[in-house]
Amino acid sequence: MSRPPHARESVLDAFEAILIEDGERSATMDATARAAGVSKGGLLYHFGSKDALERGVIERLDLLVSDDITQMSSAPDGPISYFLRSSIMQNDPLDRAILATSRLAQGGNAAASTALREVRERWGDALRPHTRDAASLDLVMLVSDGLYFNNALAGGSIPGPVPRGPEMDALIALVERAAKR
Amino acid sequence: MSRPPHARESVLDAFEAILIEDGERSATMDATARAAGVSKGGLLYHFGSKDALERGVIERLDLLVSDDITQMSSAPDGPISYFLRSSIMQNDPLDRAILATSRLAQGGNAAASTALREVRERWGDALRPHTRDAASLDLVMLVSDGLYFNNALAGGSIPGPVPRGPEMDALIALVERAAKR
DNA sequence: GTCTATATACAGATAGAC
DNA sequence: GTCTATCTGTATATAGAC
Numbered sequence: 001m002s003r004p005p006h007a008r009e010s011v012l013d014a015f016e017a018i019l020i021e022d023g024e025r026s027a028t029m030d031a032t033a034r035a036a037g038v039s040k041g042g043l044l045y046h047f048g049s050k051d052a053l054e055r056g057v058i059e060r061l062d063l064l065v066s067d068d069i070t071q072m073s074s075a076p077d078g079p080i081s082y083f084l085r086s087s088i089m090q091n092d093p094l095d096r097a098i099l100a101t102s103r104l105a106q107g108g109n110a111a112a113s114t115a116l117r118e119v120r121e122r123w124g125d126a127l128r129p130h131t132r133d134a135a136s137l138d139l140v141m142l143v144s145d146g147l148y149f150n151n152a153l154a155g156g157s158i159p160g161p162v163p164r165g166p167e168m169d170a171l172i173a174l175v176e177r178a179a180k181r
Numbered sequence: 182m183s184r185p186p187h188a189r190e191s192v193l194d195a196f197e198a199i200l201i202e203d204g205e206r207s208a209t210m211d212a213t214a215r216a217a218g219v220s221k222g223g224l225l226y227h228f229g230s231k232d233a234l235e236r237g238v239i240e241r242l243d244l245l246v247s248d249d250i251t252q253m254s255s256a257p258d259g260p261i262s263y264f265l266r267s268s269i270m271q272n273d274p275l276d277r278a279i280l281a282t283s284r285l286a287q288g289g290n291a292a293a294s295t296a297l298r299e300v301r302e303r304w305g306d307a308l309r310p311h312t313r314d315a316a317s318l319d320l321v322m323l324v325s326d327g328l329y330f331n332n333a334l335a336g337g338s339i340p341g342p343v344p345r346g347p348e349m350d351a352l353i354a355l356v357e358r359a360a361k362r
Numbered sequence: 363g364t365c366t367a368t369a370t371a372c373a374g375a376t377a378g379a380c
Numbered sequence: 381g382t383c384t385a386t387c388t389g390t391a392t393a394t395a396g397a398c
Binding site: 028029030040041044048049050 | 375376
Binding site: 022023024025026102103105106107108113116117120121133134135136138139141142143144145146147148149150152153154161162163167170171173174175177178179 | 203206207283284286289294298301302314316319320322326328329330333334343344348351354355356358
């Protein structure tokens with residue numbers, strides 16, 4: 001099992017960071033190369049085009065989501081609680097991959113939009129057995145989407161106006177009471 | 182009461198449309214001018230810079246939200262139902278102004294982010310008296326955010342995976358049961 | 363008010379040295 | 381593998397004619 005070259009991962013990290021903090025417009029190959037500490041030519045050795053770089057982020061997202069769904073299935077407090085709690089930005093690799101892919105999607109990248117829709121569907125499939133009916137599943141998914149949306153607006157670093165601590169606990173209790181099977 | 186010049190409004194409409202359908206990256210002054218049926222010079226007579234054009238969208242949003250909050254206060258089914266129902270994309274001027282401003286925010290426009298946060302706060306203030314507690318208000322706001330987020334991903338035109346018809350009715354009933362004072 | 367023409371800057375991508 | 385140098389396209393913005 002050969003893990004991916006380090007420079008390649010650094011480039012992806014840098015690209016994600018600029019997407020999240022400064023938006024899609026600022027995430028140029030030049031800026032990415034500079035932030036990753038390589039030259040533009042060096043970047044283009046690992047990713048032959050802007051499109052390849054964007055595909056790299058999407059592939060990384062898909063891998064991280066697979067891990068997350070495994071975690072979710074065996075979470076001690078149950079999948080709904082795990083899912084909502086992990087919907088607030090913890091700035092972990094998965095959060096960053098989602099935010100970065102969202103930026104690409106909102107910048108017009110169709111593959112990114114598709115990937116996000118598929119990710120959402122995978123989560124929905126995993127949660128469905130634990131919810132009462134379609135409306136209950138909608139409720140859980142939409143609250144999660146809402147949490148992510150606010151994080152996305154906040155720029156990924158500044159905390160948005162999302163519930164934290166005890167208020168988050170109360171929200172999860174409220175959603176579980178309404179939706180949990 | 183002098184209404185704003187027609188050409189100016191056409192330019193704003195065109196700019197919003199490109200932002201929503203093709204993303205921030207495609208919403209250039211050139212593309213906007215073309216879509217609005219004016220030349221670049223003509224556009225620049227009405228909006229002296231890209232920044233002025235973006236401010237135009239944000240100002241329009243603020244006006245439309247004021248109208249919406251008035252409507253919400255006197256809605257027959259109550260503010261929560263009105264608020265959630267109007268959170269699914271109806272492609273009306275307010276929806277388009279929100280989506281367009283979201284694109285600007287996600288493209289890195291700080292004024293757009295601030296405007297959206299303030300809009301969200303105005304809605305929260307109007308809804309607070311009608312909800313039980315902080316968690317209940319969070320629930321209503323986050324479901325609404327979730328609906329908008331999915332519309333934003335869908336590109337504004339293709340319907341996203343959001344509840345419609347009877348499923349939307351069931352969702353509203355669920356949220357009201359959990360949150361309504 | 364609206365147009366054309368153009369200046370300036372920067373994006374993505376290529377070629378080829380080391 | 382990583383670099384510099386450079387080509388080409390396109391964005392914002394200005395100048396000035398009509």
